[in-house]
Amino acid sequence: MADYFDIKNNAEQMSVQNYARSDVINGVMHLGVGAFHRAHQAVFFDRLLAHSEGYKWGIVGVNLRAQDRPSFSQLETQKGEYILKTMSADADIEYEYIRSIVGLIDGSSTPQKVDDLMASQAIQLVTFTVTEGGYYLDENKMLMLDHPLIKEDLKGERNTLYAFLYAGLKQRSQLINGKITLLSCDNLRHNGQLLKAGLIQFLKAKNENELISWVESNVSFPCSMVDRITPQPSQQHIDDVQRRFGIADEMTVMGEDFIQWVIEDDFAGERPPLDKVGVEFVKDVEPYEEAKIRILNAGHTVMVYQAALKQLTFFDEAMQDSELKKYFRDFILQDSIPAIGQSMVDLSAYSKVIERRFSNANIGDTVERICTDGYAKFSIFVYPTLDAIFRLGGVPHKTIAGIASWFVFMNKVANGELNIPYHEPNLDKLHEFSNDESGINAFVMDSFLWKNVPSDFPDFAVHLRSAIELEQKKYP
Structure with a gap:
């Protein structure tokens, strides 16, 4: 397969790895x-x-969703190739020609091709990035069998990850009986365990006992931790690449200069030698997960609604705001790090790296993007710190302040008082959190968000109510 872009005249300005795509399997x-x-x-x-x-x-x-066809179609036009633009906090810019996606299948229109591929001997690894809600698991890690999309998939439709994995793995078990690894690449802690739990429950609901036995013997579900701030694709960077290099790349993607991938060393079949290019294979991913989720992801979550209430546009602006910068440092030092406790990760050094990354004005990561999906993010990223500090005998004041800012934010958006779109997949769950006594009580006592904290630590409700009142006065 020949390269899509001709970059001979730009070889000194753009890095490209030395391999021929025609040799790639x-x-x-x-x-x-x-x-x-x-x-x-x-x-x-x-x-x-x-x-x-x-x-x-x-x-x-592989594209799974019909709504993603337009961008996927453009990637097909470009044979899976595109330019990666990397920007550091010091304004250093690098361009890379990425060619590793050597095949493309639109599973939303041709699902059988996905099954055929998963059943091929050459495929040793299936990776995927799904949103927090893409596992369709409740707070007890039970598959939401009453969810409309899961119901449809159990009848043979193709809406969720489970439907594609079910069909592909069944065909693989019948045709080649080959071992395979399913690798989650998202922000959930214990993501491999969650994937396995959801898939096995899906197969049980399908009465696929024979396939369950095969999966238990031939499929592994390693956990992994992935990290790189990647804003939504921007026309600004597409225009820059087209202007600079004279190539018609419509799929330019931009990211920060920090990149990390830590994978549990649990591969059912062959393991790719990714350690040669900086990936870490470890026995236990949890310390890395906890550091990232409780400092980076939770830091984003507790700060972003305060940034929105201040009507900031980009997240790096929050780190230039003296009040919010102090808040971030206090949240990390007073709540986040004490809640994690002993760790093989140098948490103090890691938090300084995160602060520097958050301050990268060249990324242009928007407050609007980070505000997305608060209902899932607080329960996943913020709850553990909230619970741990209370159990240590303290009061997580900074965490509670971040929670209060979300409550005030969501109500201002609902009332048309804040000019920022709020993309919330679980919007129906927020309707009862109205800005009155009953709404505040529902929010404070919500068992999905805060689990047993309200009942185990009654002071939580007192402190959260007080923090909400303070935020309301601050942003009338």
């Missing part, structure tokens, strides 16, 4: 070819393909 299947995958996992595999033992780890990107 497809060994990885990725479900959901979004911007984060293209700025993260695809980059590591692009670097791996330049190694002599990396030739059989090309990626086949």
Whole structure:
């Protein structure tokens, strides 16, 4: 396969890994070819393909959703190739020609091709990036069997990750009986365990006992931690690449200069030698997960609604605001790090790295983007710190202040008092959190968000009510 872009005249300005796409064998299947995958996992595999033992780890990107067809179609036009623009906090800019996605399948229109690929001997690894809600698990890790999309999939439709995995794994078990690894690449802690729990429950609901036994013996579900701030694709960067290099790349993706991937060393079949390109294989991912989720993800979450109430546009502006910068540091030092406790990760040094990354004005990560999906983010990213500090005998004041800002934010948006779109997949769950006594009580006592904290620690309700009142006075 020839390269799509001719970059001979730009070779000194753009890095390109030294391999021929015609030599690459497809060994990885990725479900959901979004911007984060293209700025993260695809980059590591692009670097791996330049190694002599990396030739059989090309990626086949699979689109699962009909609404993603337009961008996927453009990626097909470009043969899976695009330019990655990396921007540091010091305004250093690098451009990379990424070519590791060597095949593309639109599973939303041709699902059988997805099954055929998953059943091929060459495919050793299936990776995917899904949102927090994409696992369809409740707070007890039970599959939401009453969810409309799960109901449809149990009848044979193709809406969720489970439907595609079910069909592909069943065909693989029947045709080649080959071991395979399913690797989650998202922000959930214990993501591999969650995937396995959801998939097994889905198979049980399908009465696929024989397939369950096969999965238990032939499929592994390693946990992983992925990290790179990747804003939504911007026309600004597309225009920059087209102007600078004279190539018609409509799929330019931009990311920060920090990139990290930590994977539990649990592969059912062959393991890609990603350690040669900076990926860490470890026995236990949890310390890395906890550091990232409780400092980076939780830091984003507790700060962003305060930034929105201040009507800031970009997240780096929050780090230039003296009040919010102090708040972030206090949240980390007073709540987040004490809640984590002992760790093999240097949490103090890590938090300084996160602060520097959050301050990167070149990223242009928007407050609007980070505000998305608060209902899931607070329960996943913020709750553990809230609970841990109370159990240590303290009061997580900074965490509670962040929670209060979300309550005030959501009500101002609902009342048309704040000019920012709020993209909330669980909007129906927020309707009862109205800005009155009953709404505040429902919010404070919500068992999905705060689990047993309200009952185990009655002071939580007192402090949260007080913090909400303070935020309301601050942003009347």
